[in-house]
Amino acid sequence: MLKAILADDEPIIIKGLKKLIPWEELGIVIVGEAMTGRSLMEQIEDTQPDLVITDISMPDGSGIDVIKEVQRRQLRTKIVFISAYQEFSYAKDALAFGAVDYLVKPIEKRLLLEAVGKAMTQLQEANEEQSSKGKLAVYEQKDKKTQLEELFDRLTQGDIRWDEAQRKLQALNTPFPGTCFSVLCAELEHVQLQDGRWGEHEKRLLVFAVSNLLTELIQLYGNGLVIRKGENLCVIVNHMVVEDDLQRLASEMRDKVLLYLKIHMTICIGMPVISLQDIRKSYLSAVETMSYSYFEKEGAILSWSQNKRPDSSEQILADAKQAVMKAVIAKEKQQALVLLESFFEHAATNANGRKESAVLFVYALLKELMEEMSSVGLDLQVSAEQRKNWQQQMHQFYRFSDLIAFITARIMDILDQVNTAGGSREAQQMKMIKEYIEEHYSENITLESMASQVFMNPYYFSSFFKKHMHENFKQYVTNIRMKNAVRLLLQTDLLVYEIAEQVGYHNPRQFSDMFKKSYGKLPQEYKSQIKG
Template sequence: MWKIAVIDDDKTVLQGMRKIIPWEDLEAEFAGDATDGQKGLELIGSAKPDIIITDIYMPVLNGLDMIEELRKNGYEGKIIILSGYSDFEYARQALRLNVDDYLSKPVTVLTIKSVLEKAIIELEGMSVRKLEQYELVQKLMQYEPFVEQERVKAVVTGHTVAGRPLPPFLQGSPCGEDSSEYVVVAVEILRTVRVSEVSPSDFSLFRFAVGNILQEVIATAWKDARLIELHSHHMAVLLHAPKAGKEEAVLRIRPLCESMVQHVGDYLKVRLKMGIGRWKESWHHISDSTEEAFQALAAKRHLPYPGLPLYEFVKDGDPAAKSDFKATEVRPVQFYQQLGEAIRLLQEPQIQEVVERFFQPLENTDGLAEKDVRHVGLETWAILTYSLLDAGVRADEVFDADQVKEELERLGAPGELKAWLLDKVAVFCSLQGKSEKLKHKQAVNFMIQHIHEHFAEDLHLSELAEKVYISRNYLSNIFRQATGETFNSYVTRVRMEKAKNMIMEGRWMIYEIAEKVGYKNVPYFTTQFKKYTGCNPSEFVKN
């Protein structure tokens, strides 16, 4: 119901307005009346009417001064002046105060109804726009964590763009100085038999499960630390600490890494190894620490904590470092990340551009030793292989794995590796027009990513079909061909894997876990969980 208030010093007018306004037809209600501007302000403050009908000449505070005070205080409702004076100066002031209509007394029933109908239509339009803005803000708030995660990823991999806002914990002190120091820990999921046996359709889910466990460990152990998913089997953990507390932070790294290794090993029977870069005094150099961390991981030389697979970067000046290419100059991590993103789209010109940009400064120089060329080649092939899985292509169906290994062993110079890599890329890209999976790989990739990011929400295939402009039935077939299972089955598996992790952590009640993974009906969640795992949640805890 729309609320209408009337303000006039003539009681006859007040009584007349209550009679002539067609309240039921307008779906409106009487909000009250007042006999002067001051009382009008008090009435409006308490009743909060949507529409105000007011006179100009009134005692204590006239109508125009009252309107001016209302506008200063942010009143956004409709204001209609009903006056016995048709003075041009009054009309001019009314326009300046954004008054919606100016009527002269006496006014007919038809006129007041027409004016009020127009005001209500405009109010309804304003309500719709406000609702749309509110829904947009809510959606933006939902996506903000993912947007911030991408900003952190850009900083960690060196993809920062001028003008892009930084996450709050990287913005430094108000005076512009960086009050923290930063270090990156590189994480690799070892390619054991267990990992190799994971099917292409399950690999994304498998990596998701590893990431979930690491995320929970990190959130408990280190405030504002960030886990960043990178290429294939690699992730990165960004740690930071106040400059005054750096020494204490260094001591916390070992238990954090031990906890990550232990939890992933216990829950998923998967082994991790890690590398750590050097601490940086500014966020601008975080990507240098990332490159150092992955170089330490590749070199496997300095193991500061016996029994813990955490390798330390070789510091400048160490004789052992002479045979290693400089991580912060060659920047393979940045190359791997860009290459992986380009391969998922199978856009040959974009892939060529990334490859050329990386190898150009290395050709005809001693930028890479032979062993480093082979190392970059092996890592690049691994990234190529797993990125192609996202595009629906199995590399082992196109090239023999043993032959690829032999070819890589024969490479000795950066130029040779570049030519070899571009040749393989050309073969894969030539398959694009021959496979239905490749034709729709982006749609399937979008669906998988959407499921992993929104598993706690109501997910409907029809809504995703609208987003990718493919019919629901056809999209269902595409998804089944690409993943080997139905859309609903995949959603259930993602939810159940998340639920298993949360149950093992022991931090939530079963009904809380059900809600967090997208089930409002707890008995239904229990039924689905038992169907998936073979036991109900309480039995799963005991086991």
């Protein structure tokens, strides 16, 4: 029999370790328990154990101190460390000093078995003790839980025939008393996992810690297990027909992971199915629901029943885009921000859960706005390389809210350039516009024709003109025409229809009506009253 010592400053942890795995069946006898580093070292000296399972952080001497002393004395003792999740920095030191493994609390039975088995293998190789081979072979066989995880992984992937799955379930003899099965997809916050401070070992520990926590919580609502899908987790729940329970379970999972592990987790609930044979349908509906998480805040809980989004249309989206562009051209910052919010809502609705579509919609707005600025003579000085970098950044954002912030910042930059690009150039343009109107008021001048004369977009020209003249373009041209009409009335003997033509009206009735609107009298009445 191999000798082992269990050490932790919390007696309940030692008690739990003793009950977690069948020590005697593995050929191991517990020869001591310690609650401090000093006590552990003394017992190691006295009993010369083969294996020590110890907390890395204890009073009166840490686990690192113990393993250093074991190495200094060249003892054959193998050490497995356990500790709280937040002490990852110790893990690197522990493994560097030759620890067999590092397990995070709460300890999962399978991981402890693996660590003990690894220690036994190392002892066997070092001492060539053939007597432990039988016990080790028993340990290395996949336990029931591992086989169940593999079976459900294949069921959700759809790569196992149902009759074969049934045979495996019967062999495992695992009852599922609930009437329904549901799959919950749990996605750990991607930004934090990609942080350079997280190594592969830390990620693995984190995913295991989350898996342990979720497994415990499942038991409060029914039966089930957790399987890993890449860096995400797939939770299979066997439950009664009460969907509210799944919402509560998902909420508790999200909240506990944030409380204990300080990481956000998004959970998507798949449709419930009555037969285990249909578990893949629940899984696929959960995965489909996960696509909508791009448009939600971190830590959201989504259900397959929420997948139907309100209808929108490409025309509504196009109109929203034009409204934003018009506000930017008009230099209306607050209005542009309000219209942008509306545009983003329509873009999200039209995307229908597709991230790539949302990115394309939003980039189209930015691209067309830059082209519009160029058409009105404003050089934004954005290189092709910079635009390409923008596109790459937009595809890499993990949340739609990040994309919104990025695009809003770019558009506000454009607005700032529009606001600062004026000055003397605008004064020159206005001088030319006024001179042109003075010379050509007798012709058919329209806002569109005038805008083309100064190479401006009609929307921009309208806003530009009103900003400088404090009245709209049409009213300004009418006032010029009416002033010249009065001059002709008083200084010539031309008839009304002749004056109308000379000031740009081909319809004498329209001219008379406009004259009366401006001066309160018809042209001939005005002339008679002034001369009288």
